Amino acid sequence: MSLSRVVRLGINQHPGWQRLVSKICIPTSTNVMSQRGVVYDYDMEMRRAKRVVDEGKDDSSDILDYWSKLNAKYYGEQRDMVNYPPPVFLEKRKPVRMFFFPKSLFDFVEPKTGVLGGYMLVLGAINMGVSKEFLFPVDLAEIFGMILVFSKVAQLGNRGLSRHLMKQSDTWTEKGYLKPLQESKEVREVAIQFTAERVELERTLKSVAIQSERENALLQLEARYRERLVQAHKKVKDRLDYQLDIQRERQNFERQHMINWILESVRKGITPQQQKDSITKCIQDLKDMAQKGSVQVA
Amino acid sequence: MTAKRLTTTSINWALLGDKMSKYGSKGTDYVRAFKQVNDKHLVRVSSLPESMPEIDFNYYKENVALPGFVEKLEKEYKALKIPYPEDRHNVLETISKNEAKSKADIEKLQKVADAFIYQAERDIKALSILPKVEEMQNDMLFEYFPQLYNDYVNDPQMAPFRYFDQDKCGDDVLFRTQEDFEHFVHDH
Numbered sequence: 008m009s010l011s012r013v014v015r016l017g018i019n020q021h022p023g024w025q026r027l028v029s030k031i032c033i034p035t036s037t038n039v040m041s042q043r044g045v046v047y048d049y050d051m052e053m054r055r056a057k058r059v060v061d062e063g064k065d066d067s068s069d070i071l072d073y074w075s076k077l078n079a080k081y082y083g084e085q086r087d088m089v090n091y092p093p094p095v096f097l098e099k100r101k102p103v104r105m106f107f108f109p110k111s112l113f114d115f116v117e118p119k120t121g122v123l124g125g126y127m128l129v130l131g132a133i134n135m136g137v138s139k140e141f142l143f144p145v146d147l148a149e150i151f152g153m154i155l156v157f158s159k160v161a162q163l164g165n166r167g168l169s170r171h172l173m174k175q176s177d178t179w180t181e182k183g184y185l186k187p188l189q190e191s192k193e194v195r196e197v198a199i200q201f202t203a204e205r206v207e208l209e210r211t212l213k214s215v216a217i218q219s220e221r222e223n224a225l226l227q228l229e230a231r232y233r234e235r236l237v238q239a240h241k242k243v244k245d246r247l248d249y250q251l252d253i254q255r256e257r258q259n260f261e262r263q264h265m266i267n268w269i270l271e272s273v274r275k276g277i278t279p280q281q282q283k284d285s286i287t288k289c290i291q292d293l294k295d296m297a298q299k300g301s302v303q304v305a
Numbered sequence: 306m307t308a309k310r311l312t313t314t315s316i317n318w319a320l321l322g323d324k325m326s327k328y329g330s331k332g333t334d335y336v337r338a339f340k341q342v343n344d345k346h347l348v349r350v351s352s353l354p355e356s357m358p359e360i361d362f363n364y365y366k367e368n369v370a371l372p373g374f375v376e377k378l379e380k381e382y383k384a385l386k387i388p389y390p391e392d393r394h395n396v397l398e399t400i401s402k403n404e405a406k407s408k409a410d411i412e413k414l415q416k417v418a419d420a421f422i423y424q425a426e427r428d429i430k431a432l433s434i435l436p437k438v439e440e441m442q443n444d445m446l447f448e449y450f451p452q453l454y455n456d457y458v459n460d461p462q463m464a465p466f467r468y469f470d471q472d473k474c475g476d477d478v479l480f481r482t483q484e485d486f487e488h489f490v491h492d493h
Binding site for chain 2: 052053055056057059060065069070071074075077078081082093094095180184185188191192195196198199202203205206208209210211212213215216217218219220221222223224225226227228229230231232233234235236237239240243244246247250251254
């Protein structure tokens with residue numbers, strides 16, 4: 008970076024140069040100038056885009072066209088870049104010899120006159136002027152002395168002062184010009200990416216939501232249909248099973264009834280004399296077994 | 306059968322979850338909420354048989370003594386057609402309407418985004434064609450950034466050059482920026 012663009016641009020002469028930090032940005036109509044840095048109001052830009060779509064008119068300033076015209080003015084075809092190149096600020100003094108003789112003069116005359124030719128040309132010209140009375144220098148000694156002194160002072164002062172100024176002005180250029188422009192570039196790049204992603208996301212989610220809703224409705228219909236199938240199956244099977252159950256029950260009942268009837272009839276057929284006889288017979292059998300003395304266990 | 310029968314989901318939930326996972330837990334929760342409802346219906350469907358279950362009528366023919374009963378039921382059961390349930394509340398139609406509406410919304414959003422991106426890209430391009438800072442002269446800076454300089458002819462500024470010192474202050478807004486407000490607070 009060369010010596011302060013900001014110094015040369017005159018920004019440091021402004022009463023509040025820090026305020027300008029925020030003003031170096033794209034001056035669209037929707038840009039919010041804030042005190043610190045560039046504010047890029049995303050919502051406001053989206054509202055502007057919506058207005059463009061709805062009403063078909065773009066109310067933002069066309070900065071690209073504006074700066075393109077200016078570029079054509081300063082760097083267009085009509086500009087003679089060879090003879091009038093863009094002025095570039097020098098970072099250092101032009102090189103000199105013997106404090107104040109410009110080195111370009113020596114380079115120019117050296118092929119013809121040798122190394123000392125430059126000195127001889129200047130001093131010889133002055134000498135000739137004095138001797139031929141073209142010049143009447145009353146205070147030549149003072150002039151030479153002042154040139155020597157001031158050039159030495161400038162050389163010495165330049166070292167500290169210019170270093171300080173260059174450092175400061177580089178900072179100003181960085182903070183006041185390059186950084187805001189870079190930031191307004193980056194914030195737009197991020198905004199572009201974010202917007203593209205947002206549209207994609209919205210598209211995906213909306214389609215999924217609709218698809219999911221439709222599937223849920225169709226699945227509920229399908230579930231209802233299947234429930235009806237199961238219901239019909241169950242009704243028919245219940246009727247068939249009912250017949251089977253009734254048959255089984257009837258058979259069971261008949262069997263049980265027959266058993267009960269037979270047992271009852273048998274019990275009714277036993278007389279008290281028969282009971283008495285059978286008990287007497289049992290006691291007699293027991294006595295016989297006791298006389299034998301042992302009980303054979305089968 | 307009027308409507309198309311749907312027995313499985315065609316949404317790729319895993320892919321969607323991966324897509325949404327870069328938006329953190331909020332994105333995955335969103336997907337999960339959708340998936341839970343879908344799964345509930347899916348489980349209900351898959352727990353029930355797809356077609357009418359078979360009945361072994363031969364077994365009943367052998368065992369049921371009632372003459373003609375099983376044959377009659379079999380004939381009727383085979384001829385039975387269960388109607389597919391109708392969409393009585395027009396849910397599918399409403400969903401189709403919503404889909405058309407959301408598609409139109411998305412198209413509009415896409416248009417707005419395109420307009421937005423077009424303007425932003427133009428701005429970026431404009432920033433890239435600015436001359437080099439080394440070659441920027443005072444007059445060039447004035448022309449490229451006219452907002453840096455006060456227009457002393459058409460808009461003269463009153464000393465000490467703050468917004469609320471000007472005659473126009475208060476016509477529309479009292480403070481134009483935070484800085485103006487801070488100046489005011491400092492003075493009063």
